[in-house]
Amino acid sequence: GCQQCGEHTFSGPGASSCTSCPDDMFSAAGSTSAADCAFIPCPAGDYMTESGCQQCGENTFSGPGASSCTSCPDGKVSAAGSFTVADCAFAACSAGDYMTESGCQQCGEHTFSGPGASSCTSCPDGKVSAAGFPVERSLQLDQHLLLIAFMRAAEETLDKMTAS
DSSP: OOOOOOTTEEOOTTOSSOEEOOTTEEOOTTBOSGGGOEEOOOOTTEEEETTEEEEOOTTEEOOTTOSSOEEOSTTEEOOTTBOSGGGOEEOOOOTTEEEETTEEEEOOTTEEBOTTOSSOEEOOTTEEOOTTOBGGGOEEHHHHHHHHHHHHHHHHHHHHHHHO
């Protein structure tokens, strides 16, 4: 008598044997054509393409069985192959900035930070800084005021040169 083909195989009408599905593909028992063979669902962090599972790229993620990757929310990043939106996070802040729930924020005047900071540090007595200054640029008060005067003079000179 006739026998049903098992999982991962198929056979057409009048066939004398079952044919295996291509590599990485499966089918239910009793499948009748190659069209019944499908790729095994992709694991989380991958998505299905015509040629099989591909890893999601950086700044995207996917759950198991995905047909595409989802981009991380605005401003957030993730490693390639991420599984969930929880894998998306803000990139570490640069010196002069600090991390908040909504991303990097610039340190205020008279404060400073190093790279990856979660808060800003007040300048020691006798030192000041402009907003966004990294730790290595905290200046003595007189040096800071001299820098401001120099920058204003340079701007005025540049304005005069571009006006003529």
